[in-house]
Amino acid sequence: MADSSLDIGQLTEDQRIALQQFTAVTDQDPAAAVPLLQRSQWNVQIAIARFFDGEPSDPVAEASSSIPRPQDQRRQETLLNGFSTSPRSPTSSSRRFESAPRIVPQSESQVTSQTPLLLAILFTPFNLAYSLLSKYFRFIGYLFPILPRAWTRLTAGTTTQAQRRNTSGRRPLNPRDTAARFIREFEEEYGNHELPFLENGYAQAFDLAKKDLKFLLVVLVSPEHDDTSSFIRDTLLATEVVDFIKNPENSIIFWAGNVQDSEAYQVSAALNCTKFPFASLIVHSPQSTSNSMDMVTRITGPTPPEQFISKLQQGIQQVQEPLNRIRAQRAELQASRNLREAQNSAYERSLAQDRERARLKREAEEQKAREEKEAIEREEAKEREVQNLEQWRKWRAASIVDEPDPQEKDVVRISLRMPSGDRVIRKFASDAPVEELYAFVECYDVLHSDEPIVEKLSKPEGFQHEYKFRLVSPMPREVYEVDASGSIKDRIGRTGNLIVERVVDEEDEDDEDDV
Structure with missing residues (x-):
């Protein structure tokens, strides 16, 4: 266990840089961030992942609790979608939510591999031979155009599987550009709207909701699904749904994606999405001590606006009270941190003023001593002048x-x-x-x-x-x-x-x- 009273000044330069990067992303107090960085061997990426996704638990306990997990998920999905008639309160402490992971997708265009130098040297002759042969065959194909078409017919069956990799024709982009493209296509298809889309990636929306203790509403759609258009027009763009999402009191961050994009597809797989359109309400787990995020509501398939709002309200009410307590604790912690920073700032200002007064006093004393020394030197010079003048007069007389x-x-x-x-x-x-x-x-x-x-x-x-x-x-x-x-x-x-x-x-x- 790291000492909570660890002096930041005792850290090395690399450790201080890692601490600054970690606190800039997580906005966590340095005293609480140092132990987590120490447990992560001062690896910023691992520490950030543990802060947002939670630290790994004991392997034995994790293995023993992994068996009944699917049963809890099914029970949770049944209760949250309103198919159960159990009179148990939705805010019962025995309710367990499905964990929502943090997804950081990587585009296929960003995946690069570098051939080892030794293999590159060994295969250089083969590359040159392949380049010469390909140019030769292109020249033959230019002279005899029937040969390429015949070759294409013969190899059509083997290339079908390779061509299926990207049937949508959507160019992979980074998360921010992917979100901007989705919003642009949404407006082109359904016209102007007032939905507060977050123009950023899922990971950024996830981190923002976790940092500010807000609800993250994730909506995933598939253009190939028959119910997508009616769901968006009749439910998502309904005035009451838009007002509910935009209401500041609900503290909702709205993120949506097209499963034809790599990021949205990975999010759908991580959230166990089996039917479209899909919506999920994710929030910080009030009962968790590892800063994890849970799904409190899952909405699948076409849903009327009233039922859509009702399910969101039900999910919010389940965690509203403990979430308010956590917000109050964070506000109190932030207030104490601000007070401590104000006290430190006042102390630094007072110390700077004392140093300035001491410097002015020291300079005044030095100036006074210098003036006294110059006055004494002038008096001595006058005395020598009088003595020399008197001696000169006697000598000249x-x-x-x-x-x-x-x-x-x-x-x-x-x-x-x-x-x-x-x-x-x-x-x-x-x-x-x-x-x-x-x-x-x-x-x-x-x-x-x-x-x-x-x-x-x-x-x-x-x-x-x-x-x-x-x-x-x-x-x-x-x-x-x-x-x-x-x-x-x-x-x-x-x-x-x-x-x-x-x-x-x-x-x-x-x-x-x-x-």
Whole structure:
């Protein structure tokens, strides 16, 4: 016995695929489907057949119960056709119904056989010889047309039996196309109607009735039978019969077939049909534990509409009460399954929301840590910038040339207004570059501080100094760039009155706006 608490996740990939295929066909709960698949060695075809047709019982019990079976069938047929006067109730629990098998026909056109490779190689010379001889005889027959007709007369007796295989001339089709052809021929013969034919095969109708716990009404007709036309016109197409079949409260699935077709013929043989027209009402067996289907009503031969409906009602009433209980159980099981799926779905949604909140929280913490790290790195970079700038100023101040002596004539006199508002006047050599003037302004605080200037101080490694100001002549306004060529005398002249203007970067402007 399989453990009912088996975890689906423990199944192999092939077993999960087999379980999905089985539940897609049978709509059974996976927990109940796994034991049946295990008993079927995980063969989906065998499991589906056992689900719809019932699992095989004990061979000894089956052999012992097979002897009185024909007697029960005859008694059942007699009671259901209204020939018995027994006062026993039709819903008696001792009544036993005839089992209705599930038929899956295979068309003759679909049956193929493949010759083994070794035999194909051995018979290749014979096939070639046969092909050459057949072409030769066809050529002789073309030259002498009397020979084929004579041969046909001689072999007519031997070919009669082979020609009887398909006397109806009906081409074998698949179940769905066969049902569509039957409905089309029915409408062509009897005109428009309101019968709800199921345009599918018998096996599909059988499975649908079993799945939805509905009644399957099977009607088999033979065009060669004398009573077929009157039965269809007077009984099957009667307004009361059509309304009864279409009534949703009766839960009837209507399937019909022509016994000249392979599928309908196999169904007639399986249902023990001995007289046409034939009708049978099939339903899920309420007393069975193997999900089998039983015939609760058999109607053979011409039947008036009132008697036809009466027999169908009698068959429905026999199993209506237990069938309603099974429907209620299935509805309760489906409701609990839906509730469990809704709970699982709600749990998955809640779990997904928790995961999303945890992910957002983790990302927020990572973003905060990253911003803090970047802020610390910016502060460290600013500190290094200030230290490098201070070291550069001290290094550059040591290389600034001292102011020329008063007796020296070839000098340039520059008046500088500092950003603080102080005015500084200093003389420079006439051949000194403009960068010397910029360096003096940059290192002015260092030059006038009390700390001594260290001449051996090295330049900061990897530091690229930029002047954050520019020298401008107010009248007329002219900017003297630090990288301009020429000396101070060439650019400014012997005297000059300059203003030191700070150059503000975009980043500094953003910082000022934030402040």
